[in-house]
Amino acid sequence: MQRTDHLEQAENQEFDICIIGGGATGAGCLLDAQSRGLKAILVEKHDFASETSSKSTKLIHGGVRYLEQAVKQADLNQYHMVKKALRERLTLIHNAPHLAHPLALLTPCMSWMEGIYYTAGLKMYDTLSGDLSIGKSEWLNKEEALKRNPSLTHKIHSAVLYYDGQLNDARYNMSLVKTAMQYGAVALNHAEARAFEKDASGRLAVLHIRDSLTGRLLRIRARRFINATGPFSDRIRLLANPTMGRRMRVSKGVHIIVPGELMPSDTAILVPKTDDGRVVFIIPYNGKLMIGTTETESELGETEPVVERAEVDYLISYVNRYFEKPITADQVIAGFAGLRPLLQADPNADTKQLVRDHEVEVDPTSGLVSILGGKWTTYRLMSKDTIDKFYELEGLPEKPCITDHIKLVGAEGYADDFWKVLVSKFGIPEDIARHLNRQYGTESLEIAQLMHDHPDWKERLSEQLPNTKAEVVFVVRAEMAQTLKDVLARRFGLELTDWQSSDQISETVADLMAAELNWTDDERRKAVYDYHAEIDWFRKSAGLIV
Incomplete structure (x- = not known):
């Protein structure tokens, strides 16, 4: 995979689709389009998965929190969103089992009432999963829970064990790009979208990009341009059509890392509630312990978001409510901060109340297609919806999406003991x-x-x-x-x-x-x-x- 070859192909071909953004959704669109026989190119300003897609909690899940809201609010949309995500969870694991696998999680209960509440909720999660299940939940008494995870505080009454998925997000993203390349796609990292050229009707026809490594300027010609830039979507939307209104809100999420020996267990912990109504995960990951996440309103900047001391203290305070032996800030060995793309709803709504669903938006003036919102678990559905929209807009006979059964690079012939x-x-x-x-x-x-x-x-x-x-x-x-x-x-x-x-x-x-x-x-x-x-x-x- 020589980058210089991809630079030459970028300028010397005309593409069906040019995708802007190299995160999970952009990479998913690239694979979907190319595997359907379209000629596709992807350009990414920094590196593949350099923003939101490498800063996740590394979980693939239907969303226990969304199911809770679906029940409380009698919201069928939330219910269907959970069901779709559960199906996608299984697909993600199947398509790259070296990068995604089931993960056991414990939800600590501090009273018998909490035990009943969380057991009922997670049993509902089991029922909804049906044949999509990757493990059944069960109620554990105090002794069983402490045996499963000895780090838990002895003040717990009991715990509920359930299963979701875990993935290596950045490597999964890279594997999507490489798999698309095997189908013949072109992809460029460190290639910034600078400006569009339009045809006589005002529709986008050419994208000007700058190779950040050499300063070289290139023109990319395509029938249709797809904006898959996550929290940065409004920037590309306004580049294509300055009269468009903003659609995105951004929240910042922080994770901190401490040594793995502080929780000698392969069973993660879900802290079910914080004072501000969120959840916190304590997850074994690559031999370390990952704790997160926060969720605060944020603004887009030109530099990478960073972990701040107040966020470290916030996360530690909740861990210590559920750990027998408290951890301290001086045990933190790393951390990361990411920006989440949230679809604009009520501008006064708290970000945790926004449903991270997605929408394919078409600008009738410029023809730009923007895929907005979403999350890692549903990246493939988002990509499918986007490429389906391309066929609809171009009036072409639609070829079926096949990404639900495309094994990613490294997955064919894989076994745990390989x-x-x-x-x-x-x-x-x-x-x-x-x-x-x-x-x-x-x-x-x-x-x-x-x-x-x-x-x-x-x-x-x-x-x-x-x-x-x-x-x-x-x-x-x-x-x-x-x-x-x-x-x-x-x-x-x-x-x-x-x-x-x-x-x-x-x-x-x-x-x-x-x-x-x-x-x-x-x-x-x-x-x-x-x-x-x-x-x-x-x-x-x-x-x-x-």
């Missing part, structure tokens, strides 16, 4: 083999082959990590990783879970990237300096260093 092949055939240490299997599925064979062909690339980037030099080379060559952040935050996911380790290996990663991408010494030094500075900024913003 790592044993890497150990037996290539002599790779078990922890590295398991890591590669979880991250890349059967594509891990390509990384193993790099290790075989270049023995020095077998070296770990750190004694404490399973990442090797070969993995860096692979994501540069095969996944368009162009910056340190592309590698450390998205392809590895390390920056989101361990600031110190990510910072420490950045120089070695930069050396490998410099060799692959022909960076000058000055470019390499600047990349490392900027990355160190960014990690320091994250720590300072979170109040973890002065």
Whole structure:
């Protein structure tokens, strides 16, 4: 996957569809369109999954909270939304089992009344799931609950166990892009949409983009342009037609990371209510413990949102209500903040009351198609609805969507114990083999082959990590990783879970990237300096260093 080849294809072809935005929905649209036989291109201002799609709670779920609201408000729309999401949860796991799997969660109950309430609600969740279930809920007494998760406070009365899905969001996103490329799609990261050209009727005809890495300007011709930029949707809508009203509200969600040994259990915890009516998850993730999320009104900025000390304290305060041994802010080792796209409803409504459903909007003046709202669990349905709309608008005979049964790259032939092949055939240490299997599925064979062909690339980037030099080379060559952040935050996911380790290996990663991408010494030094500075900024913003 050479980025230079995709740049040439971008300018020398005319496409059926040009998708702006490289998150889950944009990548889903790319795969959907190309797999139906359309000629599609995607452009992303920063990197694939660089915004909302890598900053999620890493859960795929029907939405227990939405089901509760459906019952309380007798809202059939909420009910149908949950049902659709439950079906999609199963599809996401089936299409990439190395990146998505069932997760057990406990909801602690502090009284017998809470026990009855949450048991009834989660049994309703089971009933609604039907044959889409990935595990049945059950009520646990205090002793059973503490055995399942010893970190829970002994003040609990009981708990309810239930199951939802967990995914590696950034890698799932990358796999969608790569799978679309296997079908012949073109995709560009670090390519900013700057302006549109219109035809005589006022309809969009050409998109001007700028390659952020070289400054090169390109023109992309397409029959139709799709805006899949999530919380940034209004920017593209107004670029296409400055008279359009704003449709999006944005909320900021924060997660913090603490060492995994603070909760020695593979069963997550759902804190069922906070003082402001939200929920908090405490989830094992990649050997660490992820705690989130907050939800506050926010504004779009030009810089990446960061975790602030007040948000750290907020999350810790709720964890400590349910933990026997309190955690402290100085145990936080990383965190991340993302912006959620919320469809505009009542401008005075609290964001937690907005349903994160989606809408395909067509601007009759410019012809721009915008896919608005949504969440990770329903990305495939959003993509399907968007490409269906393309066929309707163009008056073409519609070809059926097939993405519900397209296995993503790395999924074909995958098994949980596929790592044993890497150990037996290539002599790779078990922890590295398991890591590669979880991250890349059967594509891990390509990384193993790099290790075989270049023995020095077998070296770990750190004694404490399973990442090797070969993995860096692979994501540069095969996944368009162009910056340190592309590698450390998205392809590895390390920056989101361990600031110190990510910072420490950045120089070695930069050396490998410099060799692959022909960076000058000055470019390499600047990349490392900027990355160190960014990690320091994250720590300072979170109040973890002065």
